[in-house]
Amino acid sequence: MAETSLQNALLQIAKDQNFTAPKIAIDESPNHGYIANVNRITLKDSETDATLHLFAKSKPKEIKGEWEFFYKNEAEFYNKVVAAFKEILQNHGNKLTLPLMPKCYFANDEIVILEDLLETGYKIWSPLNEPLDKNHVKAVLSAYGKFHAFSFAFKHKYPEKFASIGYKFEWFQTNYERLINNGFYKGLTEKLADCFDQETEFEYIEAIANFLSHGQVAYLEKLALLSESDVFVHGDSWTHNYMFRYDVDEPKPKDVCILDFQIFRKTSPVIDLSYFISTCACTPEFFNDIDVYLKVYHESLQTHLSQLNCPDVYTWDTLQYEWRNYSLKGLIMAGIILKMMTADKDELEARKHIEMPMQFDFISRNEALYQQRMRIVIKYFYDAGILQS
Structure with a gap:
């Protein structure tokens, strides 16, 4: 630029x-x-x-081809989606506020200029390789409840406008053949197999191998057919895309701001939730109490839908159904994002010239930590019956 x-x-x-x-x-x-x-x-x-x-x-000079799309997409989010959210506030006076996102001052296909959140007291979670604690997890889930409520309300009140904004697209679906042919999924399957004992835990190895080799295609095709509960989703739900603000000497965040909307799109709310939990909250504590945390999200969603005078368009039963059927996106993203979160900075810097996601196809110094996290994620999805053999 x-x-x-x-x-x-x-x-x-x-x-x-x-x-x-x-x-x-x-x-x-x-x-x-x-x-x-x-x-x-x-x-x-x-x-x-x-x-x-x-x-x-x-946009860096070297960005070409499909990656240019992400800049256009983020500009559309700030210029159209945020404008749509403002539109549904017009009849609510000062009772409501927009979902917490940085204020955008300028956005086009090459540049996005936002308020500097560091100057207003926001901080990024640190260290990056540590899962969020329960207070931060609940804060993010509540924020997604509000964000998705605004989307549902806009879709309910202005269905034609909703249909004209954003896209319904899964990068891993359109690039599946390329990732098979360049060996990415073969390498990922081998690395994930190392998370388990080859003799006593073969069922997990077999399940993840089957999913990455062909089950993922069926899953993504099923997700593409979903439309009734489509909303605008954040789409990039990992730790570095949230900033938190705190009261003095208070570890519990009072505000959370969602960042980076380059891959926002229209799909199930579960895509944001499963991606977030599988990468940012991948500990047994969270997976063992998954319904507790999903209810934090759902209560926030219902509260904001009510405030927006929008009917109950996404019930608890619907959320549970979609979690069982569409949450495997979290597993897909965990295989990549957890490598980025657990590897050392210099390892990632040395591979930045390699095409994504191949740049994450390596054995890091912290591979044991990566395997520990991925083991937790895979075991949850398999034991819950979501990942099939």
Whole structure:
């Protein structure tokens, strides 16, 4: 992305904010993310001292082909979905607030500029390789309840507009043959087999091998047919895409903000929930009490649907049914995301030039931790009867 593009976007923001003498300070040491360059920016009006602290995500020059889609997709989220959510608030006065997302000041196919949440007291969970504790898990599930409630309400009140926004697409379905042919699933199957004893736990090895080799196709085809309970989903539900804010000396978060909507789409709410729990809460404590945590989500969903004067469009029975039938997306994502969460930073940096998800197809220094987490995830889905032999 040309530097002038970012400068022009910032000048447009200054104009929108009625800054008469804008002064721009851009962090000249951007942190190069996996599919984004980022900058922290201070935009100040020299005449009034009004100041905005901003965070910019821009498309790297090397991004080509299908990855360009994700930038267009995030721009659509901020320009259309957030606008849709604001529209359903119009008849509710000041009683309700939008789901917690960073305020967007500018979004196009190359750049997204948001408020800098670090400047407002938000923090990312640390360390990244540790699962969230129960207070943080409940905070995120409650946030998803509100986010999905707004989507259900918009779909209920404006079905034609809902149909015109976003897409229904599963990357792993359209790229399945490529991932088979390049050996990704073969390598993943072998690594996951090492999570179990070859003699006494063969049923788990067989189940995951069958799922990755052909069962996944049937699952994704079944998911693609779902429509009645489709909502806008976040789509990238792992630890690094949440920020939390706390009261002083209080470990329990008072706010959670959801980040990064590059792969938002329309599908079952269970896709967000299973991805999140399988990567961010993958401990026996959470899986043993899965209904307790799903009820945290569902109670938040019902509360916000009621506040939005929307009927009960997603009952507890529906959630349980869809969890049994569609939650395997969490298993798919865990195989990749848990490697990213458990590997050392320098290991990931050394492989950034490799195409995703092949860049996560390696044995890390912390492979034992990866295997421990994946074992928990696979055992849950198999023992619960969701993953079939």
